[in-house]
Amino acid sequence: MKNFMKNLASPEKIQQKILMCCHCDEFVFKAVYDEKSDPDHHKPFCCMGCLTVYQILSQKGLEDYYDIKNRTGIYRRRSPVEIQSLQYLFINDIAFMNEYSYLDANQYRTMEFYLEGIHCLGCLWLIEKFPSLVENVISAKLDLKKSIVKVTISKEGSFSTVAQEFNQLGYKPHPLKKNQDGEHLKTREERQFLLRIGIAAAGANNVMLYAISLYAGADGFFASIFNSLTVIFAIPVFSYCAFPFYKNAWQSLKNKNFSIDMPIAVSLLIGIAHGMFNYFTGIHENYFDSLTTLVFLLLLSRYFLKKIQENALSFQDLHFFYLGESLLRATDKTLLNFEEVHPKYITVNDCIKISSGNFIPADGKIIKGTTHVNTSLLTGESIPQEVGPHDSVFAGTQNISSEIIMQALKIKNETRLGMILNNVENGQKIKAPVVELTDKVSKYFILTVFGLALGLFCYHAFHGNLIHAVEQSLILLIVTCPCALALSVPLTFTRSLTKAAEHGIIIKSDIVLQKITKIKNIFLDKTGTITHGKLSVNSMCLPKNNTPIKKIFDVIVSLESDSKHPTAKALVEYATIKGGVKNEVTHHLEIPGVGVSGKINHQFYEINKHGVFENAEHIAKFNFIDDIRNDSKNTIQFLLSHNLKVHMLSGDNKSVVLDVAKKVNISPSQSYSELSPEEKNVLISKTPHSMMVGDGANDAIALANSHVGVAVLGAMDISLKAADVYLTTPGLSSVAKLITLSKETMKIIHRNLFLSLIYNSISVYLALRGWISPWAAAIIMPLSSLTVFLSSLYGTKKLRNLWK
Amino acid sequence: MEIIALLLPLAILLGLLFIGGFIWMAYHGQYDDLETPKYKMLIDANQKKIKKNHLSKKDVRDE
Numbered sequence: 001m002k003n004f005m006k007n008l009a010s011p012e013k014i015q016q017k018i019l020m021c022c023h024c025d026e027f028v029f030k031a032v033y034d035e036k037s038d039p040d041h042h043k044p045f046c047c048m049g050c051l052t053v054y055q056i057l058s059q060k061g062l063e064d065y066y067d068i069k070n071r072t073g074i075y076r077r078r079s080p081v082e083i084q085s086l087q088y089l090f091i092n093d094i095a096f097m098n099e100y101s102y103l104d105a106n107q108y109r110t111m112e113f114y115l116e117g118i119h120c121l122g123c124l125w126l127i128e129k130f131p132s133l134v135e136n137v138i139s140a141k142l143d144l145k146k147s148i149v150k151v152t153i154s155k156e157g158s159f160s161t162v163a164q165e166f167n168q169l170g171y172k173p174h175p176l177k178k179n180q181d182g183e184h185l186k187t188r189e190e191r192q193f194l195l196r197i198g199i200a201a202a203g204a205n206n207v208m209l210y211a212i213s214l215y216a217g218a219d220g221f222f223a224s225i226f227n228s229l230t231v232i233f234a235i236p237v238f239s240y241c242a243f244p245f246y247k248n249a250w251q252s253l254k255n256k257n258f259s260i261d262m263p264i265a266v267s268l269l270i271g272i273a274h275g276m277f278n279y280f281t282g283i284h285e286n287y288f289d290s291l292t293t294l295v296f297l298l299l300l301s302r303y304f305l306k307k308i309q310e311n312a313l314s315f316q317d318l319h320f321f322y323l324g325e326s327l328l329r330a331t332d333k334t335l336l337n338f339e340e341v342h343p344k345y346i347t348v349n350d351c352i353k354i355s356s357g358n359f360i361p362a363d364g365k366i367i368k369g370t371t372h373v374n375t376s377l378l379t380g381e382s383i384p385q386e387v388g389p390h391d392s393v394f395a396g397t398q399n400i401s402s403e404i405i406m407q408a409l410k411i412k413n414e415t416r417l418g419m420i421l422n423n424v425e426n427g428q429k430i431k432a433p434v435v436e437l438t439d440k441v442s443k444y445f446i447l448t449v450f451g452l453a454l455g456l457f458c459y460h461a462f463h464g465n466l467i468h469a470v471e472q473s474l475i476l477l478i479v480t481c482p483c484a485l486a487l488s489v490p491l492t493f494t495r496s497l498t499k500a501a502e503h504g505i506i507i508k509s510d511i512v513l514q515k516i517t518k519i520k521n522i523f524l525d526k527t528g529t530i531t532h533g534k535l536s537v538n539s540m541c542l543p544k545n546n547t548p549i550k551k552i553f554d555v556i557v558s559l560e561s562d563s564k565h566p567t568a569k570a571l572v573e574y575a576t577i578k579g580g581v582k583n584e585v586t587h588h589l590e591i592p593g594v595g596v597s598g599k600i601n602h603q604f605y606e607i608n609k610h611g612v613f614e615n616a617e618h619i620a621k622f623n624f625i626d627d628i629r630n631d632s633k634n635t636i637q638f639l640l641s642h643n644l645k646v647h648m649l650s651g652d653n654k655s656v657v658l659d660v661a662k663k664v665n666i667s668p669s670q671s672y673s674e675l676s677p678e679e680k681n682v683l684i685s686k687t688p689h690s691m692m693v694g695d696g697a698n699d700a701i702a703l704a705n706s707h708v709g710v711a712v713l714g715a716m717d718i719s720l721k722a723a724d725v726y727l728t729t730p731g732l733s734s735v736a737k738l739i740t741l742s743k744e745t746m747k748i749i750h751r752n753l754f755l756s757l758i759y760n761s762i763s764v765y766l767a768l769r770g771w772i773s774p775w776a777a778a779i780i781m782p783l784s785s786l787t788v789f790l791s792s793l794y795g796t797k798k799l800r801n802l803w804k
Numbered sequence: 805m806e807i808i809a810l811l812l813p814l815a816i817l818l819g820l821l822f823i824g825g826f827i828w829m830a831y832h833g834q835y836d837d838l839e840t841p842k843y844k845m846l847i848d849a850n851q852k853k854i855k856k857n858h859l860s861k862k863d864v865r866d867e
Contacts (some may be wrong), residue, residue, distance in 0.1 A: 070847045124840065125847050145839040198826045206819060222808070229816075376821045 022066065023050035023170070024081060024119070025074055029576060030561070049081035050511045053170040060133070062126065062603070069122035081117065081170035088163035090342045091175060100175045101159070108138055108381070110152045113160050116172035118147040124167065134165050139363050148176065152770045176341075193306070197299045204292035205235035209290035215775045227284045234288040238272050258443040260436075260486045264298070266446075267291070267481030274474050287478050287774050290781045294483045297785055305490040305510065308497045312508045312726070327361060328353040335368065335405055346408055355403045362408035363394050363415040369404035372565060375396045378417065379651045379698055383535070383626070384566050387609050401565045420677055424704045424722045437514060437746075438489045441753060443483070449480045449764075452544045456768060476767040484756030488788035489749060495792055496745040499803055504729035505738055515708050516742035521687050522639055522735075523680075523702070524661055525694035526650035529634075529712050529732065531626045533695070537574040538625040543611075547619045552612055553580030555605050559588070559596045567624060568596070574622075610681070626656075633664045635732035642739065646670065649680050651698055677701050693735055695719055710735060737802060744799040752788045759784035 019028040022043045031044035032051050037058070045051040057065055090096055091111075101111035115127070123142075127149055130140035136157030142149045151162055159175075166173040210226040210233075218226055225634055242265075249265035252258060268291055275286030328338040330351035338353055342363045346352065351367060354360055360373070371382040377398045384400055387393060395418035412418050418536055453473040460469030493510035498509055507513065527533050542549075557580035560568040563601045572580075588598040595608030606613040611621035639646050648664075648671040657673035672683065680702040684690050692699065692706035703709030704722035711723035712730070727734040763780050766772040829835065 068847055072843075096852060121843050121846055124843060141837075142841055143837050144843060187833075187836060191835070193828050194835050195827060198830070202819060202823050202826075206816075222805075225812070229812075 021043045021050050023054050030582070034738045038286060047081070047150070049170065053081050053168075056168055057126075057651075062129070062133075065122040065126050067122075068125050069120045071560070072121040074120050079575050086164070086167055086265065087340055088160040088173070089342055090345070090763075091159040091163055096175075096342060096344075097159070099161055100177050104152075107155050108157070109155075109157075110150060111489070112148055112150050112176040113163070113166065114174040114176055115142075115147050115149055115166060116174070117170055118142070118144065123171075128630075130162070130165070134162055137162060139198035169602075172666075183727065188585050189681065193299075193303055196244070197296065197303055200237050200241040200292065200296035200299055203233045203241070204289075204296045206233040207237075207292045208289045211774070215778075223284050227279065227286075228538075230278050230286065230288050234272075234275070234292050237292045237295055238268065241299065241626070242268055245295075252439075257435075258439055258446060258699070260438040260442045260482065263442060263449065263480075263482050264294075264448050264486055267478050268295070270474050271481075274471075274478065282775055285774055287777055289774070290777045291481075294781060294785075298483070301487050301490040301494070304494040305497075308501065309493055309509055311501065312497070312506045327358075330405070334727060346411055348408055348411060350408045351405055353403065353405050354399050354410060356399055356401055358399055360393050360395055360397050360399060360406065362412075363392070363410040364406045364408040366391050366393060367405045367407050369402060371399055371404045372401040374400050374566070401563075420698075420700055423681075423701045436489075436511065438485065438751065439755075441485065443480055445485075452480075452764060453477050470536060472767070472770060475772055476764065479763040479767055479780070480760055480770050481781075483781055484759055484784035484788045485753060488752035488756060488792060491789060492748050492752060492792040495795070496741060496799075500738070503734075503737065503803065504727060505741070506726040506728060507738075508724050508726075512708060513742040513745050513750065515724075516687050516691065516739060517746050519644065519691045519708060519739075520689040521645045521647060523647045523649050523684055523687075523690060523692045523694075523706070524636075524666075524732070525692075525699050526648055526657060527626065527691055528695040530632045530648065530660060530664060531625065531628050533658040534705055535570040535624045536627045537570055538623040538627075539619045540623075542576075543618045543621060548615070550579065552620045553578050554583055555600060555612060555614075556580055556607065558583045558585050558600055559605060559607055560600050563590060563596060567622075570624060571622065618643075622724050628660060628663055629731045631733040635736045636664050636666065637708075638736045639739070640665070644739075648672065649675055649683070649694075649699075649702075651675055681705055693732070710738070740798060740802055744796045744802070746798055748792060748799075752791050755791060756784055759787070 019031055020026070020289060021028050022045055023072050024046065026046050028044045028046045031041075031046070031724060032048060033041045033044065034055060043054075045054060071795060091100075097109070097111075101108055101109045117123075118127075121144075124144055127140055127142040130151070131137045134157075136154045138152040138154055138157075140149055140151050151159070153159065153162065163173045163175075185485060207230045207361060210229045213226050214223060214230075222405040245265050245268065246262035248259060252262060271287045271291045275288050278285050327341055327343055327346065329341045329346065330353070331337045331339050335351060346362055350366075352361065356371065366387055366389050368389060370386070370388040372386050373393055374384045375394070376396055378396050387404075393404075394417065395410075395415040453476045456476055457469045457473040460472055486534060490510075493513065497507050497510065509725075524530055531662045542552075551576040556571050556575040560572050560575075563569070563572075583600050585598040585600055588596070590596045597604070597606040601607070604615050606616075611619065636646055646666055648661055648666045650671075650673050652661075652673060654673040657671050658668055661671040675683070675741055677698045678701065680699065684702045684706045688707070690706045691708045691710060692702050693710040693712060694700075694703055695712045699711075700719045700722045703711060703719055708725065709719075709723040710727065711719040712727045712732075712734075725738060726774055727738075732785065759780060761771065763777070766776060766780075
């Protein structure tokens, strides 16, 4: 919620400085307006896509979307709307429907879509209006956090109409395949967990209520009533709620290893036996109040940790988008007629039309068209490749300039990407398990406590009081229950993981933090990690001295604005910052692979790979580079100062790599160039205690096999799946944060370990002297839990500074 | 102290009622999505009605 409030940007305030798109809240460089309803230009839009959605919404009487959005703030950033007129007819295909949706008893069909572009509460409102917007839609429920909408339609309805409507409103729908049994099981487990917590809370509170009356001195008839009630309320807590502890303890016993659940289960079982024995022999003394509260607190802390880890995992469940978009497949040899298909149904030799901006779904060769493909995700090369007819293209690369038609030659698992995927899955399976710190501690804990109990038993037995000996040693086992210890670890991790997530570091598991403290080598990918992964203008030179610079910028903005070519984009960005303005162009012509030309003010201009030409005279030349991120150098300095070895990996050629290495202070002997994904993997696998930071599919195998894998912003889904940590803020500075975070978190955990052991020593001492009683336990146990809770909350100084 | 004879069963009954309600709600999906509902309260219910006839499937396509 805190994070959410931070994003509350008041629209008026921002509009004074910079124009913001009324629809998507992005900065506006070149505003478009709705001339009909807004002649005074009060509402700027960043692109036609956003404007179109605005017009559709106002036609439908849904302008309230904007009220809600502006009043409640932005939930997350989104990008401008790209409207593609897609029919999504393949969704209505029976085979597809059966696989992606399910029927309920009323003959209603439910399908889930991931919606790209959900970004504010207005979106939530709009999506949930669907039953009144589209005919035959029964319900539409949006999970804001996951951007997943569950749509139920009646028998007459059609999902393609729903998908079209989503598309029209600016959300790109991706049907999600549902593993229904798996989902069902997960929901059931989740509900069970909540029930356990709820019932434990109710039981523990009632037990406490009657136990306090007993401590306060209730006697006679009331004492026996109250005592019976504590027993009755404790039964469901000990049986149903505490079941997971027994199960875990049994499992580790079977696997012959130690876990923190073992001493807990032992304490619980002995506590129950002791209490029941006392109850039936008429002694009003048991430890049920402390033990039920313990069950409740432990369940709660584990629930929080589970939740935060699930959130992190849901990032990787986003499936493979580039395989989820609908495609156009040629229906005949003429390559003129196309039908829409889901990528699943692409077969070998199909001819597919791929428009610019889309991912290529299969390995194959180009039949028609010339374009540039961005292969950086697959190979790590930073400069887009120009490809034409008969050239090979690979699945997972992105078409970035113009439309092509390609023939699929290898599909799914046979593609290069598919093989990397398989490798990733295998890599994850063989990752060595890490023993959790608490489990390690619990081994010594169990041995010590049992030793003490045995000693105590022998001592009393030696003095001739066998019953007293049994009772005292049992009580020792009950009160030394490592509750604070078991509680503190999930609490501390939950806090660290939550804080990290708020600052854009998504960590999949608590064990990762434990592993990071042991890291000695850090491998950084070059493209997209140390550098921006996209081109920008490095320098400009003017062969002809007398040309006014302003004119050159104007020409660039005028001619190249609509081009999707990467160098054109870099040029336009550069020229816009330098103040270039758009002028009217006649005879505008763009030839893919060659350049653009046109007439401005009766002068003929041309821009190609050599630079800008005025009436065939060379007037400007540009130098492009893949720029190094601002924070790369500082972060690498930080890592080096922490005695970590920093290496750089790249698929790029040697000169580029060495140049970057020099700029960021990585020694040339630790910079590796021209590596294939497999070579990266080998390098990392043979270096122990390694952390890999990367983004593309070319890093995925290495991410999966490294000790700790970190995927950076913009990474492909596949690397998300392979990585342990995902950074949602650009740049390397989060890596430095991550290292500090893990070190400090482990410090807190050690401190908590120490604190809880002090409390345990106190109760052991009391038990040894025979001074312990149920009410003493009822004070010590919550007190120790409270102490570790406060200690986790307090954190450390460095940690507090980190989140400032 | 006789009042306890009345209050005790009442208190227990009340407690059981709440537990029962909790179980019932958990099994009817009330707690399945704990994130979205908290934001829903920020959206007013009394927004103006959408003109439904304007919104049929056919109209949308014609636009």
